[in-house]
Amino acid sequence: MGHNDRVMPPAIGRARSTSTWTNMVAGVFCQVGSSTWTHHDFMARFNKHCGHLIQRGANGSNPIDVGRFVFYMAFNLIGNLMFSKDLLDYKSEKGAKFFYHVGKVMKLAGKSNVADFLPVLKRVDPQGTDTTTSTIEWAMAELLHNPRTLKTVQAELRNHLGYHGRGLEEKDIENLPYLKAIIKEILRLHPPLPFLVPHMAMDSCKMLGYHIPKETQVLVNVWAIGRDPKTWENPSEFKPERFLELNTMDYKGHHFEFIPFGSGRRMCPAVPLVSRLLPMALGSLLHCFDWSLADGVKPEDLDMSERMRITLRKSVPLKALAIPCIDFRH
Numbered sequence: 001m002g003h004n005d006r007v008m009p010p011a012i013g014r015a016r017s018t019s020t021w022t023n024m025v026a027g028v029f030c031q032v033g034s035s036t037w038t039h040h041d042f043m044a045r046f047n048k049h050c051g052h053l054i055q056r057g058a059n060g061s062n063p064i065d066v067g068r069f070v071f072y073m074a075f076n077l078i079g080n081l082m083f084s085k086d087l088l089d090y091k092s093e094k095g096a097k098f099f100y101h102v103g104k105v106m107k108l109a110g111k112s113n114v115a116d117f118l119p120v121l122k123r124v125d126p127q128g129t130d131t132t133t134s135t136i137e138w139a140m141a142e143l144l145h146n147p148r149t150l151k152t153v154q155a156e157l158r159n160h161l162g163y164h165g166r167g168l169e170e171k172d173i174e175n176l177p178y179l180k181a182i183i184k185e186i187l188r189l190h191p192p193l194p195f196l197v198p199h200m201a202m203d204s205c206k207m208l209g210y211h212i213p214k215e216t217q218v219l220v221n222v223w224a225i226g227r228d229p230k231t232w233e234n235p236s237e238f239k240p241e242r243f244l245e246l247n248t249m250d251y252k253g254h255h256f257e258f259i260p261f262g263s264g265r266r267m268c269p270a271v272p273l274v275s276r277l278l279p280m281a282l283g284s285l286l287h288c289f290d291w292s293l294a295d296g297v298k299p300e301d302l303d304m305s306e307r308m309r310i311t312l313r314k315s316v317p318l319k320a321l322a323i324p325c326i327d328f329r330h
């Protein structure tokens with residue numbers, strides 16, 4: 001199958017795919033993903049989260065639940081962009097309860113029978129915090145599982161930014177090709193929404209020789225597309241270098257062998273936001289802290305199994321030790 005064979009015929013869309021809806025969603029996210037977010041905003045909030053991380057024991061002796069930390073951080077970064085305030089307080093009981101209940105909702109919503117009866121569950125936050133959390137937790141897991149890659153990306157960051165100087169800024173991202181390649185490789189190997197969001201054939205159509213009747217629900221398996229051995233060499237291997245070679249390939253919906261955000265007019269409207277948020281968050285965590293696995297787990301023994309719900313998460317939450325290695329308050 002050639003790459004372009006995967007183009008979805010125009011008849012396959014999603015209900016409510018009107019131009020008003022598309023324009024409205026695109027308008028909101030262009031605003032969110034553009035000038036409203038300054039470097040100062042990001043660093044101030046990131047540093048606040050690192051402060052909490054350190055208070056909660058990021059001194060190399062107490063393990064951190066990486067997914068949980070990133071969930072709080074992503075929720076508050078996105079909350080600040082959209083509503084100009086932190087939505088979760090680390091210290092409050094409510095924050096912990098909220099994290100627990102979102103996990104429960106994602107578990108329930110991932111069960112197709114419940115989600116079929118309550119379609120609203122399919123839309124409870126799979127597009128926001130959980131996708132961002134999943135990407136960063138998987139990135140940290142793959143890096144801790146592959147210490148050489150972890151060293152290489154930290155060297156790239158530290159050579160570029162130094163140890164005692166400033167924190168990561170958005171303008172640096174362009175000069176950090178390995179960090180960008182890691183994010184692409186994670187989105188290929190562990191796409192947070194492995195079946196996108198269900199689409200529907202608005203008319204009968206033909207696709208790859210199959211007849212698809214009108215109103216058939218279509219799930220696009222981006223997880224399998226990202227691991228197709230006809231496209232990717234050693235597809236199950238975590239190898240960010242492949243994106244250094246394919247450095248023109250991006251996830252903006254034009255390369256159908258790599259569509260973690262979907263493609264076409266119902267693709268994720270937050271791509272401009274996420275393209276800034278992911279490298280800034282992952283890059284800052286790697287620049288500011290040294291990381292190792294908790295509980296004496298060896299890199300090669302780290303459990304990398306996947307848990308398929310609406311979003312693709314690690315079956316076993318990642319526990320890691322973080323030691324601050326630069327003064328990130330500057």
Ligand code: HEM
Nearest residue numbers: 127128131132135193196197260261262263266267268270
């Ligand atoms: C790594 C992060 C993310 C990934 C991989 C991701 C991926 C996706 C995918 C695959 C879709 C469905 C596309 C389709 O079915 O064709 C989607 C839709 C959507 N995403 Fe994201 N997303 C991410 C982050 C976000 C964030 C941070 C937000 C909001 C703050 C967001 C908001 C949305 C919305 C509103 C939709 C629905 C668009 C529509 O129905 O027209 N996403 N996303």
